[in-house]
Amino acid sequence: MPILTPGRIRHGVVFTLKHEPGSEEEADFLKANAQLASIPGVEEFEIMREVSPKNDYRFALTMEFADRAAYEAYNAHPDHVSFVKERWEKEVTDFLELDSEAL
Secondary structure, three states: OOOOOOOOEEEEEEEEEOOOOOOHHHHHHHHHHHHHHHOOOOEEEEEEEOOOOOOOOOEEEEEEEOOHHHHHHHHHOHHHHHHHHHHHHHHEEEEEEEEEEOO
């Protein structure tokens, strides 16, 4: 398991989709979301199914960046900006984002 080292940033999001569980729309969104891993600077990308009964989120994703510059470049990358505008804002009903660095 990767351990976050000083200077690196871990971007994490838990989220719920408007799509029915197991639907083609859900699968299509998750596949499109996975394409974010190809953006330069993205490392340790994972999409997971949330299993905790303590919250209502259905999915989680994490990725790491070598430094703040790589993280900021990802946020501004046209593929990320387009995904957020065209898919995320339309298909995600709720989310919580956590961006962290090592103490």
